[in-house]
Amino acid sequence: MSSDAPVPVSRDAVSGAAVPMPRTAVPLGISDPVEKARAELKAALAAIEVKANVPRRLAVSIDNGVEKARTFSRRNPVAAVAAVVAGAAAVGAAVWAFVRSYSR
Incomplete structure (x- = not known):
């Protein structure tokens, strides 16, 4: 969980423009169940880190x-x-x- 990681980008459904995605979101369109589980775990850990990082x-x-x-x-x-x-x-x-x- 490094803050130097690149910001995930998703595409806007209407314009097709790149929209930055929060670290705590799971990208849409993942069909592989293993990749989807990894993405969900990564998003959950990022959400815990954001919530628990009081300083x-x-x-x-x-x-x-x-x-x-x-x-x-x-x-x-x-x-x-x-x-x-x-x-x-x-x-x-x-x-x-x-x-x-x-x-x-």
């Missing part, structure tokens, strides 16, 4: 969040600065409340 899913989610934050800050820089200040104030208040409750 990669987390990295993708973080990248998406960073991209959304950058887009938001480009569109509305004043609101982005206000959000950062509000976040910093919330973290500061939470730390202050924790230290205060711990010291009493």
Whole structure:
């Protein structure tokens, strides 16, 4: 299961154009039962890998969040600065409340 593997391609039924196929899909038109079973096993293992690879899913989610934050800050820089200040104030208040409750 290498990410360097070529992306499988299927043909669109209407236009005949090449359409990239996800790693977790089984190609249509396999008539040999052994090849079909191998393709299904490969797709199932790829689906398990995609679902169970938490660090990669987390990295993708973080990248998406960073991209959304950058887009938001480009569109509305004043609101982005206000959000950062509000976040910093919330973290500061939470730390202050924790230290205060711990010291009493």
